[in-house]
Amino acid sequence: MGELYRRIYAVVRTIPRGRVATYGQVAELAGIPRAPRVVGYAMRACGGRVPWQRVVGRRSRTLGQVTIKDPVGAAEQRRRLEREGVRFTDTDGISLARYGWLPPGA
DNA sequence: CTAGTGACTGTTT
DNA sequence: AAAACAGCCACTA
Numbered sequence: 001m002g003e004l005y006r007r008i009y010a011v012v013r014t015i016p017r018g019r020v021a022t023y024g025q026v027a028e029l030a031g032i033p034r035a036p037r038v039v040g041y042a043m044r045a046c047g048g049r050v051p052w053q054r055v056v057g058r059r060s061r062t063l064g065q066v067t068i069k070d071p072v073g074a075a076e077q078r079r080r081l082e083r084e085g086v087r088f089t090d091t092d093g094i095s096l097a098r099y100g101w102l103p104p105g106a
Numbered sequence: 107c108t109a110g111t112g113a114c115t116g117t118t119t
Numbered sequence: 120a121a122a123a124c125a126g127c128c129a130c131t132a
Contacts, residue, residue, distance in 0.1 A: 004129075023114055035128045040113040042129090058115060073113075 007031060008042045015054040018085040019101040020094060022058045029103060053080040054101075056094060 007030045015021050023036035023043075032038055036058075043052045053076075078088060086099050 002129080027114085032128075034126085036114040037112060037127065038114090038129050041111095043113050045130095052113080055113080057113080070113080077113090 004030070004032070004038070005042045005045070008039055009046060009050045012043075012046075012050040012052065012055060014103075015051065015101050017051075018099070020054050020056045020081070020086065020096070020099050021101040021103070022096070023055055024058055025101070025103070026055055053077045056096075 008026060011026050011029045012021075023039045024033075027033060027036040027039045030039070039055065043050075043055055046052050056077075078092075081094070082088065086094060088094060
């Protein structure tokens, strides 16, 4: 595993229970502000070593769709988030205004 | 080293 | 409002 993934996982582990962060947010904190895609790549490869369910797509900001294309994965993410208190809207979204993580020093 | 790919995102149709 | 485009950067073959 590359050093970069270590940094990404370290950031994800700091997201508190019951909150969510966007891929772009994690990317910026990990030192690769222009590469949110890489965070997604790292999440797919994380193998349960980090709370991956707390990382969501930016488009969750208004209606909040969790952007995992695989329906099974999306259902799993929702199940995990609801178990830690994140409420979903009637359109299967997450309000980043309510659950978005405010990183220290932001 | 080159080419293809994607759990992203902002912009443009 | 939804879909297509175009940058993006690390990883893999």
